[in-house]
Amino acid sequence: MKSRPFALHPALNVFLDALFPPRCAGCFEWSRDVFCARCTTELRPIGAPQCEMCGAPFDPLAYSAPICAECRDKTPPFLAARSAFHFEGPLRVAIHRFKYQEKTALAGRLAPFLAQAIARDAILSDFSPQALVPVPLHRARHKKRGFNQSLLLARELGASLGVPVAELLKRTRDTPPQVGLNRKQRAENVRGAFILDAARFEQNGARILLIDDVFTTGATLRECARSLKIAGAGEICALTLARLN
Numbered sequence: 001m002k003s004r005p006f007a008l009h010p011a012l013n014v015f016l017d018a019l020f021p022p023r024c025a026g027c028f029e030w031s032r033d034v035f036c037a038r039c040t041t042e043l044r045p046i047g048a049p050q051c052e053m054c055g056a057p058f059d060p061l062a063y064s065a066p067i068c069a070e071c072r073d074k075t076p077p078f079l080a081a082r083s084a085f086h087f088e089g090p091l092r093v094a095i096h097r098f099k100y101q102e103k104t105a106l107a108g109r110l111a112p113f114l115a116q117a118i119a120r121d122a123i124l125s126d127f128s129p130q131a132l133v134p135v136p137l138h139r140a141r142h143k144k145r146g147f148n149q150s151l152l153l154a155r156e157l158g159a160s161l162g163v164p165v166a167e168l169l170k171r172t173r174d175t176p177p178q179v180g181l182n183r184k185q186r187a188e189n190v191r192g193a194f195i196l197d198a199a200r201f202e203q204n205g206a207r208i209l210l211i212d213d214v215f216t217t218g219a220t221l222r223e224c225a226r227s228l229k230i231a232g233a234g235e236i237c238a239l240t241l242a243r244l245n
């Protein structure tokens, strides 16, 4: 993953590197790749063994059923949720910069990790979504931040996969943080927080891939998937760059 995806004359590259040295998104040291070699070793991809439904990582040393207790208890409205990495270390730094320091260019550098997560997962690589739907920000937060990080990631991924991005969901209210709430409270916290922009929803039964930056408790993605299902969407999967636990 090069910092400049387009080809430049080598001399021009040297000149640009001198003016704007490409930096590691994790430690800010010089690096032509999005993460330097040292930070790359600190990234922990999430893969098997994990819950087939919500993607929760399982202890590789313990026997585990294919589905976690939470999903057995209540089947999620999505077929599968997956995340590229654990939310920690250099990726956590990069996502924080991406969201709060207006480093919108990071979307293009981080989105290839989403494509890699699809490629290495059996369910997602077979899914072939008809639309990518970003998790929306509330209007007030969008205005403050100036951009929706999930939409930027979805656009980059959509361009590389050749799948259209559809901003089907709107957030009706700014939900308080989910930290410290139990599962029931988290679900109630976001219940009804999303409405569908019906005018944009043309295909009943469409397979949709939801895109967000971080899977925190999963309540937001569940509620988004639920809203899409009620509106007539077909199968839904979810994909994030990182997962909190």
Ligand SMILES: [Zn+2]
Binding pocket: 024, 025, 026, 027, 028, 029, 031, 035, 036, 037, 038, 039, 040, 090
């Ligand atoms: Zn680094």
Ligand SMILES: [Zn+2]
Binding pocket: 051, 052, 053, 054, 055, 056, 067, 068, 069, 070, 071, 072
């Ligand atoms: Zn699960």
